[in-house]
Amino acid sequence: MSAAPPALPAFVPGDYKTDLKPVWCPGCGDFGVLTALYRAMAELQLTPELTAVVSGIGCSSRLPGYVETYGFNTVHGRALPLATGVAVSRPDVKVIAVGGDGDGLAIGGNHFMHSARRNLDVTYILMDNEIYGLTKGQVAPTTPTGDKTKTTHYGNPEPAVDPCELAISFGATWVGRAFSGDLKGTVELIVKALQHRGFAFLNVMSPCVTWRGDDQFKSLKAKARPLPAGHDVTSRFEAFKFTRETDVLSTGVLYDVKSPSLNDRLDTIKATARAGAPLVTVPEIVKTFLPSF
Amino acid sequence: MSAAPPALPAFVPGDYKTDLKPVWCPGCGDFGVLTALYRAMAELQLTPELTAVVSGIGCSSRLPGYVETYGFNTVHGRALPLATGVAVSRPDVKVIAVGGDGDGLAIGGNHFMHSARRNLDVTYILMDNEIYGLTKGQVAPTTPTGDKTKTTHYGNPEPAVDPCELAISFGATWVGRAFSGDLKGTVELIVKALQHRGFAFLNVMSPCVTWRGDDQFKSLKAKARPLPAGHDVTSRFEAFKFTRETDVLSTGVLYDVKSPSLNDRLDTIKATARAGAPLVTVPEIVKTFLPSF
Amino acid sequence: MVGAGGDGIVTMGDILSQAGARDGLNVIKTEAYGPQIRGGESSCVVRLSPDAIYEQGDAVDVLVVFSWADFGRFKGEVQPAPNAVVLFDEADPVARTREDLGLGADAHWLAVPFSKLAGDAGAKGSKNVVGLGVLTALFGLREETIRRAVVKRFGRKKAAVGELALKAYEAGIVHGGALASMSSRGLTFTPGPSKLLLSGNEASALGALHAGCRFFAGYPITPSTEILQFAEEWLPKMGGTVVQTEDELAAIGAVVGASFAGVKSMTATSGPGLSLMTEMLGLAAMAEVPCVVVDVQRGGPSTGLPTKSEQSDLWQAVFAGHGDAPRVVIAASDVEDCFHATVDAFNIAEEFQVPVIVLTDQSVGQRRETLDPTRLVHAVIDRAVPTGDELVDYKRYRDTPEGHSPMSVPGMKDGIYQTNGLEHDELGRPASMHLVHEKMNAKRYRKLKPIRDKYQRARRFGPAKADLGIVCWGSSKGAVKEALLMAEERGEKVAAFIPEMIFPFPVKALEEFLASVKQVLVIEISYAAQFTKYLRTFTTLPENTIIFKRSGGKNLTISEVDDQIRKFLSPDRKKGVA
């Protein structure tokens, strides 16, 4: 007697593809992220109608339009507030927030901090190209000091931030770094990020061929190397050793700790509030406004 | 022969006092910060008309009204953007930004990040009372998890941030922690912060007697203790060992490194741009729009 | 009642108003504080009446002063009537005369040993309870009810404390009994069924819960914070969630996100917060996501007068936002209205997929009013999700005759769509062609017609034809209504028009009103006359229209309205002299 044939997966990567053609430049790193996302979603068999992809504004933020789930390309910098509304009000929906370094670290930086702090139930994928792509090449918070851009004719005077170090200090419970030129690695990391309960932050170095030239891709490719085996993902001190890197780009899971997610905590609150009693109705609340003596 | 008598200091603490009566509750920790500031300013003999104190909105943000310098109590969360304008456009003016935890870490968090990253020439004093005081007691980003406030009836579900850890990750070049109950210590730290070139961040635990009760003061007093002698202020890894503390409150200079301030860098840029030539005039710029062939 | 911090003014007002509500009286209560964050002087005005009342009222008939020094700090805010009964502490170091207060001959000027009586009763801190006793004796309040209230308030933790308080109360009654009889001025009423006693902010929050709001995101700001606090306390018990966000940008963002996810959502704020929400409200208009924002107006601009009322967020609500962004604006005029306006807001937002702003203000938001529980009923409308055929190659933004199109929510397999804040086609795909833009603008604005038709909400008071017609909005209603009654008694023909729908405006109703009056008077609390200028965008006010506008910081008083009415209807003016 032979065993029953394994059931075919319900979804293949192509099922997550819409028929809207990406506006991205040929060679843009974001294509890699999109492909990796399709594969990761298929690997986890995410249910399209119970998945929401939310973004801000930027080249990278166009991504939700290319993913066959509920999608919202919102306004610049506000991907995470919108994602918060979806994740908290609909715990049954898997929420993925995506965007660029300008969107998430410049105008959206504060939401990044507080979403991470709350351990929001969202997977946040930041496509870091160290530049403002859509607006045609201005300096970003991750642009290396000294670089010339459309708004740094004399070289960027400002130090850059390391998004992964920030995420850890903010309180993110899962932090990873990927390079979109490494499709396999990116797929793996997106899968892990999606599996994490709570706020998972994945910084994907995603080259902008148009405003950062081919050099960016080349140097990233040269610098990228996996984190050393045995890296202790539960220690933020260990993780910090692989932040603010210059000559190398350590990819992999930097940090991964267990802690109740915001939705876990809100469930506890609802339980506490009700203390076993049935849901309160408005008339019951109204009564509390009658003098009770 | 005896040496000439030392010249009397031009300014005594009282000289920095306006005759506007603080609106603060009796016993508010902010009184301690204000007194400490007067003393520190006197110790450094700051010139009132070349000093600007800028704040956002909150009980603590009322402080500029009580300091006899140029002062601006702006809008909620925007103390640092305003301070940026003053510091960058008037390098000759000493700029002090002050405010509360809600003002600086909630609505103003993004400006905190980027001001620190730029190593802005500003001394930022945050009066951390772990609560929204002015609006009468709602949860703040520094309110401990589980605490009950006006907006956390069932206990605060959210983890708190450590402002000092954030400041270091943001790129602040000087970070200190004080307790307003310790006047002497607070004066010393404000003096050091004011002497630092670049972005100096001082988190002062400043109890809110009205919405956090006397316990807050008591527990802070019990927990406060100076950083161990020999703490290496030049290592962020060492500094991180004294962040997210729960049972103790380590006060003193956590982190202190030298790095060109934003104004230093902007000076370099101006020099590069001019390349030794005299200041460019508008007519010269206009000429560049004439076809040059 | 006016006193220093610690005099228990607020408690005194609470007990008085709760007792009134308990006995079925109509009550309106307003508190005020000095600039100190805490421990400063405070005042509390309580108006009690067996008859309907619409406004806090101007001058008080009875004034209790525990500290003349602090009374001075409320100059212009608490004013005794010329014939008022004034009770003050004989032990007050500061002395005042009836002349100082501009009292008339028929006024009563009574020094009462409040502190002494409290001390004798063994409850030093209970001047306020002694005061309640005196008032009970003088004005025939129901002793039994107030006793209950006193016990409840002071006996909660320690019965003994309650006992002492009652002693102080009795001492007050005894002393009051010995004073000149005020029976003529007393309240005569037969207790009716208890009434609710709640604030406008609480009513707004109740309205939201009633309408089905199950997600609330907000950021504290005076004078709207009570709405957030109310939601945070009650929503979890109803299975809903509340997030206090890092700022207002995030609050409105989360609201739009939750609504996109299919959950009725709202936020509440005041001017500065509403300004910060400007951009996101444009996204809600563009992506057609329902959302409700309650704006409890305070004095502006900027931080302005955070604890005082004004009607100067009108332009922000109606016009703010880059681009042509349709929205709906509703105004609440009293506590009960806060409930209904909020339910309407949700109904409109959900049915037509537009952002809806409810304008209230500090005066209605924070004052407490009695309300008959049976008044809090209001039909609820839910969002139209696509079904059957509509889901066959579903178009999120199908260009329908009425403008709005069924909106699917996560979980609906065939309703999947991707949207954005860019101009887009019926499928939601980015499109920057002029023709698509024109067509989709038309679609979004088309909704305003059915909304206007369905919600021609405006109140009209007074005779069908009048010599003077007052047009005002929001919290001005109370003072205007009371002034109308006074005018009516004088036999003057004065009518009033008060819209509930601000945008789209009930233009037809207004024009009928304008046609029905000889002279138009617009009243508003905005230095820039925001309401008047807004009216002009869609209607032509008569040449001779009179504008009465001023800055906020002080609520519109009945006498201000009455003065205006007299000015234009006084006999000599009728004779055309004035």
Place this chain on the structure above:
Amino acid sequence: MVGAGGDGIVTMGDILSQAGARDGLNVIKTEAYGPQIRGGESSCVVRLSPDAIYEQGDAVDVLVVFSWADFGRFKGEVQPAPNAVVLFDEADPVARTREDLGLGADAHWLAVPFSKLAGDAGAKGSKNVVGLGVLTALFGLREETIRRAVVKRFGRKKAAVGELALKAYEAGIVHGGALASMSSRGLTFTPGPSKLLLSGNEASALGALHAGCRFFAGYPITPSTEILQFAEEWLPKMGGTVVQTEDELAAIGAVVGASFAGVKSMTATSGPGLSLMTEMLGLAAMAEVPCVVVDVQRGGPSTGLPTKSEQSDLWQAVFAGHGDAPRVVIAASDVEDCFHATVDAFNIAEEFQVPVIVLTDQSVGQRRETLDPTRLVHAVIDRAVPTGDELVDYKRYRDTPEGHSPMSVPGMKDGIYQTNGLEHDELGRPASMHLVHEKMNAKRYRKLKPIRDKYQRARRFGPAKADLGIVCWGSSKGAVKEALLMAEERGEKVAAFIPEMIFPFPVKALEEFLASVKQVLVIEISYAAQFTKYLRTFTTLPENTIIFKRSGGKNLTISEVDDQIRKFLSPDRKKGVA
């Protein structure tokens, strides 16, 4: 000219327009791109004329198409005139007929071997230069000038490349010479002194530097980014500083801070950014801090149509912000105007201590126009700082008859003050009393009168008395002016009124205009008719006023205006038939 990415359309337009400017012709040039971020199709329209021109123009007289497929993508945006000369690449796989383009009999339909000629010349990529050669031969452009331009452009890096380009150019000339003579349609002109060639955004930035702006904080946003980029490049050379902030909240905050510190400051943005600046502009109004914001309008609401023009930020500029917050709004109508409007903005901001918003839009901001260098002169006004007696117990907010009061800056010992966004007294101290609020509101609004008196800026075109009077604003000026000239030729009496000051509005001038015309026509590019409704807030438009409004995404065309004019002035209508 239309082509695929890589066809060098933009370069072709650059050379053509620069050559025109070099020879003293009047030039207007506009580029457009497809949705692709890069490498997509592009189009470029260049208008050259020895006579004054005011608008890009509708249909083109000469159309060069390197790819019919891409031409299709600009449907409605690039339109040949019925009698146009159409040049296209004979090698184009896609075929089109003159009928497809709706050409008339007098049109010329010429297939040109662009690719082949380029290849033969050994410069495969230089179809565009070949095209320039053909145009030179056909329309009598100055060969010498264009040669120079070609060399400059291609020979910069490698002389050899320049040589090849010239070969291609010559090949084009030779080929063109052999084609049907177009001398009749050619340009006949005698070269004059060179003109400046710059965009509206560059003109705005120049205006700022000229006005003395020495601090600029901004955040990139299409279509305003060029202003930030210009400032970042030039201010350091002038000793000024630029900060690209983390967002627009910080940008306007830094601007207000720098201005508080005594340095003239500005920011530039587009709709979404302006919306985010709403709250801070209220602080500037309240604390009376001068600041300038240039808003380059794009299609809205929300992200809308980032690369297309619209006139729909008017309400946001004039009305946004909670509370009564005075500000000034100026509109620029063409490239030169961007310079002057910005200087005016600084002059007003600094003299009267108010925030000033300059409204331009994508069409003027990003198109390039020639300009006579001598036009860029404009007097500059500096801030009034307190001196002498004014510094004796200095009051920052002294309640002066004109409203504004001398403003001290850090460094002035006796000018020290503390201010805030709360309502405050003359010293700047927080005050929440109604009377202080009323008085300070009056002080802040009082400034508007001297501003209105001093800047009654409005343009009037056409006869003193007219049958039709057009009222429009901003970039609509160009199309309206040209349509007026056409009407004049037809002997029709049409006038136009175009305000430069939007708020406070030059009401007197408008009302004189309205009185001088028989019929009023308002034209604007806003679906919600923002301009029309705004006009109604302060004036009564005649009953029979015609409103021509539509969404943006396409600039107002001369023929749209002309159609309107004809509609109302056509003979039969005059006979009262229509």
